[in-house]
Each structure stands twice: as C-alpha cells, then as structure tokens.
Amino acid sequence: MPKSKRDKKVSLTKTNKKGLVLKQRIIEDVKKCVEDYNRIFLISVQNTRNTKLLELRTEWNDSRLFFGKLRIIALGLGKTRETEVADGIHKLANAIKNHSMKGQCGLLFTNRSKKEVIEWAEKYEEMEYARSGFVTPETIELPEGPLPQFQHSMEPQLRQLGMPTSLQKGIITLIKPFRVCQKNDVLTPEQAQILKLLDKPLAVFKLLLLGIYTKKHGFKKLKVPDNATKNDGEEMDVDNNDNT
Incomplete structure (x- = not known):
C-alpha cells in the first residue's frame, strides 16, 4: 500500500520548543483540512480587520479559514512535488508565497460548491473606517x-x-x-x-478569490475583478466551465 503523502515529516529549524509545538500543530491542522475538505480557495483580503475575520469564521463555521502564519501553512501543504501532501498542491503553496508579498492572504477550506463561494465573495463587502496609509477615494x-x-x-x-x-x-x-x-x-x-x-468610513473590507485547489483538478488561478486594487492580486484567467 503506497505511503500517504500526509505522513511526510516537515523540518522546522531555529524554533524554540513552545514555537515548535505551535507550528507543528498548524502543519497538522493544514494536512487534516486537505483531507477533510473538497476545495481550498486562496483569498486576498482588502482592508483587513480582525473583527471582520472573526465574523467570517462564524458565518463559515462549516469550513476553515487560515490567516497569518503563511510560511508555516505553505510548509504544511508542501512547496515541492517531493514534499506536497496532495497531488499538485505545491502550486497552491507557492501561490501563497507569491501573493503574501503583495498583501494579506489566506486559505478557505470548504465543502461548499465553487459557484456558491464565488457568488458569496463577489457580493460580500462592508464599509470600514480607514487607517493611516489608506489612499482616500474622495475629498x-x-x-x-x-x-x-x-x-x-x-x-x-x-x-x-x-x-x-x-x-x-x-x-x-x-x-x-x-x-x-x-x-x-x-x-x-x-x-x-x-x-x-465624523463617522465616515471610506475603506471597503472585501475578499478576493485568487485561486482554487481540488484533488481532481489541481490548482487553478481565478480572475480578480476589474475594480480590485492592483496590489491585491494580478488579473488571472479562470475556466468558467469548471464545476469543481
């Protein structure tokens, strides 16, 4: 019987004992989610707010959201063909690395349909108070x-x-x-x-879907809406007939 890809050990160097336990737990959580959920979406977040992320976790309590610790999450997925925990998932791990340099991103593990997730993400947005460094859209x-x-x-x-x-x-x-x-x-x-x-929120808290992974089809990039900011992900092609 072939050895499961999930059983592969991940080396964590230069980590104290407490940090090592936390990182190993994250890696095991990621591996388990790969097995338990049919789809993994790579998500970019505009105007991140912790309270909003908590609300999302409540709304998607049948799924798993991972934000932060992206380097550890990528290790859990496996960044090469030799270390990946599922066929072709190293492409998702590398996409995490590339997009984390442009802004905050995360993963949504879910069994909901691709159509439902895309429709939800396109409609979901909430106004938030802008922080310093925000480029104002109006005078x-x-x-x-x-x-x-x-x-x-x-x-x-x-x-x-x-x-x-x-x-x-x-x-x-x-x-x-x-x-x-x-x-x-x-x-x-x-x-x-x-x-x-003055109670004038100018920022929009919004999620952009950058890609999707399934065991059947591997990792596919998704097209970012035209009104997305340039730093939140490049425009990408999607096969609209894919019903994964």
Missing part, C-alpha cells in the same frame, strides 16, 4: 460653523488633531472651512482619527 470638506454632533469636552481633542475649532456658547464650532482629506491623499493618523470621529 471630504467641512463648512465653517457648529459641529453639534460632538460634546463640548471634545474640543481640545479636535483642535489637537488639526481642526480649527473653538467653543461658542458651549458648542464646538469650526471657525473656518476645513478640508479633512483630498482625493488620493495618503491618510495621516490624524486624518484617519478625524474621519472616524
């Missing part, structure tokens, strides 16, 4: 006048963030027009904080 300006949405005690904080404010009859007031951000600006921490205080 946001505030006119001179009162800002009644803020309590008077917040006036020093707003002024410290760069807003030209003063207290007038107990109401925070802009003493002149203020531009929070210009379109295509790279947000500073102060701008990001102002936008959050």
Whole structure:
C-alpha cells in the first residue's frame, strides 16, 4: 500500500520548543483540512480587520479559514512535488508565497460548491473606517460653523488633531472651512482619527478569490475583478466551465 503523502515529516529549524509545538500543530491542522475538505480557495483580503475575520469564521463555521502564519501553512501543504501532501498542491503553496508579498492572504477550506463561494465573495463587502496609509477615494470638506454632533469636552481633542475649532456658547464650532482629506491623499493618523470621529468610513473590507485547489483538478488561478486594487492580486484567467 503506497505511503500517504500526509505522513511526510516537515523540518522546522531555529524554533524554540513552545514555537515548535505551535507550528507543528498548524502543519497538522493544514494536512487534516486537505483531507477533510473538497476545495481550498486562496483569498486576498482588502482592508483587513480582525473583527471582520472573526465574523467570517462564524458565518463559515462549516469550513476553515487560515490567516497569518503563511510560511508555516505553505510548509504544511508542501512547496515541492517531493514534499506536497496532495497531488499538485505545491502550486497552491507557492501561490501563497507569491501573493503574501503583495498583501494579506489566506486559505478557505470548504465543502461548499465553487459557484456558491464565488457568488458569496463577489457580493460580500462592508464599509470600514480607514487607517493611516489608506489612499482616500474622495475629498471630504467641512463648512465653517457648529459641529453639534460632538460634546463640548471634545474640543481640545479636535483642535489637537488639526481642526480649527473653538467653543461658542458651549458648542464646538469650526471657525473656518476645513478640508479633512483630498482625493488620493495618503491618510495621516490624524486624518484617519478625524474621519472616524465624523463617522465616515471610506475603506471597503472585501475578499478576493485568487485561486482554487481540488484533488481532481489541481490548482487553478481565478480572475480578480476589474475594480480590485492592483496590489491585491494580478488579473488571472479562470475556466468558467469548471464545476469543481
């Protein structure tokens, strides 16, 4: 009887005992998921938020999501034909390495159909508050006048963030027009904080499917939507007649 590919040992060097146990557990989890699930999707995440990832894990509790520890996950899959734990899966392991250099990515192990996963990913997006370093999609300006949405005690904080404010009859007031951000600006921490205080989410938390692996068809690249950012994955071809 041929030896199972899952039984292959993975060498982890320069790792302390505690870290070694964690990494070995991740590797074993990955190997088990390869056996238990029919499909593995390579996913890129735009505007990552831990709370959103937790919500996704709850929504997909019949599946497994792996984010982070990508080097260990790739080791668990096997990065060469000689070390792979399933036929052709080393191509997925190498795709993880390539795309992790462009942004955060992860794996979705699932038994749901390819069509269901693709349709879900195309529809799923949620607005989030932008962080510093985010490139703004629009210009946001505030006119001179009162800002009644803020309590008077917040006036020093707003002024410290760069807003030209003063207290007038107990109401925070802009003493002149203020531009929070210009379109295509790279947000500073102060701008990001102002936008959050103004309750103006500009970032979109979204998942992009970069590829799919099945034991029958191996690893296939998927086409990233045209409206995806350049750094979240190159456009790739997909066989739309593949019903894996």
